[in-house]
Structure formats: C-alpha cells, structure tokens
Amino acid sequence: DQQVKQNSPSLSVQEGRISILNCDYTNSMFDYFLWYKKYPAEGPTFLISISSIKDKNEDGRFTVFLNKSAKHLSLHIVPSQPGDSAVYFCAARGRPLGGATNKLIFGTGTLLAVQP
Amino acid sequence: EPEVTQTPSHQVTQMGQEVILRCVPISNHLYFYWYRQILGQKVEFLVSFYNNEISEKSEIFDDQFSVERPDGSNFTLKIRSTKLEDSAMYFCAGGRDQETQYFGPGTRLLVL
Numbered sequence A: 001d002q003q004v005k006q007n008s009p010s011l012s013v014q015e016g017r018i019s020i021l022n023c024d025y026t027n028s029m030f031d032y033f034l035w036y037k038k039y040p041a042e043g044p045t046f047l048i049s050i051s052s053i054k055d056k057n058e059d060g061r062f063t064v065f066l067n068k069s070a071k072h073l074s075l076h077i078v079p080s081q082p083g084d085s086a087v088y089f090c091a092a093r094g095r096p097l098g099g100a101t102n103k104l105i106f107g108t109g110t111l112l113a114v115q116p
Numbered sequence B: 001e002p003e004v005t006q007t008p009s010h011q012v013t014q015m016g017q018e019v020i021l022r023c024v025p026i027s028n029h030l031y032f033y034w035y036r037q038i039l040g041q042k043v044e045f046l047v048s049f050y051n052n053e054i055s056e057k058s059e060i061f062d063d064q065f066s067v068e069r070p071d072g073s074n075f076t077l078k079i080r081s082t083k084l085e086d087s088a089m090y091f092c093a094g095g096r097d098q099e100t101q102y103f104g105p106g107t108r109l110l111v112l
Helices: none
Strands: A010-014 A019-025 A030-038 A045-051 A056-059 A062-067 A072-077 A086-094 A104-106 A110-115 B005-007 B010-013 B019-024 B031-037 B043-050 B053-057 B065-068 B075-079 B088-095 B107-111
Touching: A010 A019, A019 A030, A019 A086, A019 A110, A030 A062, A045 A056, A045 A062, A045 A072, A072 A086, A104 B043, B005 B088, B010 B019, B019 B031, B019 B088, B019 B107, B043 B065, B043 B075, B075 B088
Parallel strands: A010 A110, B010 B107
Antiparallel strands: A019 A072, A030 A045, A030 A086, A056 A062, A062 A072, A086 A104, A086 A110, B005 B019, B019 B075, B031 B043, B031 B088, B043 B053, B065 B075, B088 B107
16 A cells, blocks of 8 residues: 655754655545654654645644645654654545545654754 | 553464453544554554444454444454464554544554
C-alpha cells in the first residue's frame, strides 16, 4: 500500500534552522491529513493536521502546507530544536464516494535529527 | 493532560495462545481504533469502533481478532490464537470526533 509516501528516510538539520518534512500521496479522495511525531518505544504523538479545503495550517513552530494539485504536503518546523529529533509520520484519511472511513493511512516516516 | 494508556507494555506469548491487549482511552473520546506496526514496516489500521460496534476493519482483522468495550472505559483487542506474524507493536487510538486520533504508547507483542 503506497498511497502515502515519505521519500526521505532521514533528515539532519542544525538547531535554529528550518526543518522541512515532505509527504506525497496518490489518492485524491484523501480529505484530511495529519502529522505525528514518534519517539522510540512510544506511540505516535499528534502534532498538527489540515483539512483538504485548506492549504496551510499553523500552530506555533509547526506549519503544514497542502498542495492538492501536486498531492503533496509538507511540515515546516521553525526554529528546529534538539528535542524535535524523532520520527515524523504523515497520515491521511480518505472519504470514498458514498462511504465514510476514519482509517488513517500512514507513510513510512522520516527520522529528523536536529544537531545542537 | 489526559492520555491514552495501554497495558501491558510488553507481552510475550507462545504461538496458538490467546492474548488480550488493553487500552484506557481518554474519557470524552467516542471513536476508538487499533493499529499495529510490524518491525520495520508502516503503522497499519486494524479496526475502528464507535457506538459499541465495529465501524470498519481491515483485511488483517480476521476471525482471530475481536474488540470490545465492555464497561465503557477499557477497550480491548483479543487475538484468539496468536501466530508468529502477529508479533508487532499494537497501538490503541481514540478521538472525540472523526478527525484527529490520539495514540497510546503501545503494547509490544512477541509471539514465539
């Protein structure tokens, strides 16, 4: 199932700089997108989400951008902090015509390392 | 801030044995889910539960799996006869609405 793809398995950024994590999807019926952060041996922690009717959502240091025509979303973290070092997952929810689902489809994750 | 909790954190079992994984969702959540992550693979959906019944299940969620929320608080996942390939991290999640899902810390299940 390759409907949600995170093509960069890892990213290294200097503290204070911007981190940009990318996610691509193939299913045009996805209507809601979420970013989660995950530390080892813990569950995914919700960060930020965006509905398909918007193209940007901001919450503190985190901003998610959605480009529906390109089927692409990105998470910007600025400024990056060492505590942001974790695996970041994007996830998408689809609403097929005539149906409803809350099932989240996850990407493979990107390991972010923020260097002090 | 309230959190989803899961017990046990680790479970080791023999193939063919039954296991029950437990979750205590956040009290005002109405929608409940189980996901799993096999080592090195994606987090994958198993089942969703709303209004005391399954609302959706994946092809993974076969007759060996069941869920229930018997007392209005605990939400359990039962695997009747475990297989080696059931070894994974199992995550419970919940939400107040149909959008954001909040995950628990997971139960690491190892089937020998």
